[in-house]
Amino acid sequence: MKSKFLTGFAVTAATMTGALIHAPSASAFNWSSSWTQPTIYSKEQAGFDDAPYQKYVQQERVAIPNSEQFLLDPTKLNLKFAHDVSVSFINEGAGFRNQLAFTSTGTTNTSGLIFNDISCSGAGCVGAWGGNALKLGDTVKLGNINGGSLLDFGLKANGFSGGTNIFGTQTGQNADGLQHVVAYAIGTRHILLGFEDLYGALGATGGKNQNSDRDFNDAVFVVDVGEKNLRVLKGEKVPEPSIVLSLLGLGAAGLVARRRQNNPAE
Incomplete structure (x- = not known):
């Protein structure tokens, strides 16, 4: 995928920067059976509008487009500034009933389940193949994450129905050795995450392969990391x-x- 790099930073922003607290590197995503579903806030309760982000959700079996957005490395979601981080459900196009979790390591060490059953309900869902746990824009608050922390995310494929494949940001640690998540900077404060939940290469069958479409729309979310953190992730000096x-x-x-x-x- 092509990435679009932003230029033209203000001189004052480029010359004034503090010492960056180095967060740890991401590792294989560890899932805990003790995690439970946290409170889910509707988009009205959270004050979140999912509509502007639906245009980034492609139809089934179509590779996720760049959409002229800034491509990020999902293994390096380091926060430089403290922020009340939240994750909002955008859409899903999966037959599986997947689960999403997160970890924060570094100055803030915490982890937990985000969505226990990623199954879309209501108008606008790309997929509607069982379950109705989430509505577009549903949001979970992860709490205040301090600067110097590394955010990481993992998807348990069909986890709600007993699936065991866990796909994280570390390609080499995934069971099939393939990339299963893409990340883009969207707008002024959000990261868009798109996950692929099927094991194996494009169209591969036999053995553990699941005839994957590699469309990365099986679970789509945005993560609110705040304006300053997003600017840093895009390479700007804040x-x-x-x-x-x-x-x-x-x-x-x-x-x-x-x-x-x-x-x-x-």
């Missing part, structure tokens, strides 16, 4: 708040000094 305040203080001191030079009576 100043630390302390640096901005220091520069403002220096600017104010300079104005006072200039006033005194111009007005000796002061």
Whole structure:
């Protein structure tokens, strides 16, 4: 897939940057049987509008398009700034009833289930092949994640119905050794994640292969990481708040000094 890189950063943003807290690297996704479904908020309760994101959900057996968005490395979703992270369900085109979970490692160490049964209900669903657990825009709040944390996501294929294949962001750790998630920067604060839930290469059958369509629309979500974190993930230089305040203080001191030079009576 082609990626579109954004240019033209402001000079002040490019020259003012704090020391980045290095989050750990992603590893194989570990699933816990003790996880339970957290509270799901409707899009009205969460204040989330899923409509602008539905255009990124393609029909069945069609490879997910770049959509002129910024392609991210899903193994490097490092947060530099603290943020109240949430995950919103956009759509699904799966016969499986998949499950989604997350981990945060680094300065914030936490993990948990996000959606126990990814099955779409109501108008606008790409797939409607059993279950009706989620409506478009349903949201789970992951809580405050500190800067210096690495977010990671994993999908248990057909997990609600007893499936055991876990596909994470680490391609080499997936059972079939293939990529099963794509990530894009969308808008000003969101990451779009698209998962493929079938084992094996495109159209492969026999053995464990499941005639995968490799369309990455089996579970589609957006993750709210905040504007500053998304800018950093896209490669922009975002100043630390302390640096901005220091520069403002220096600017104010300079104005006072200039006033005194111009007005000796002061």
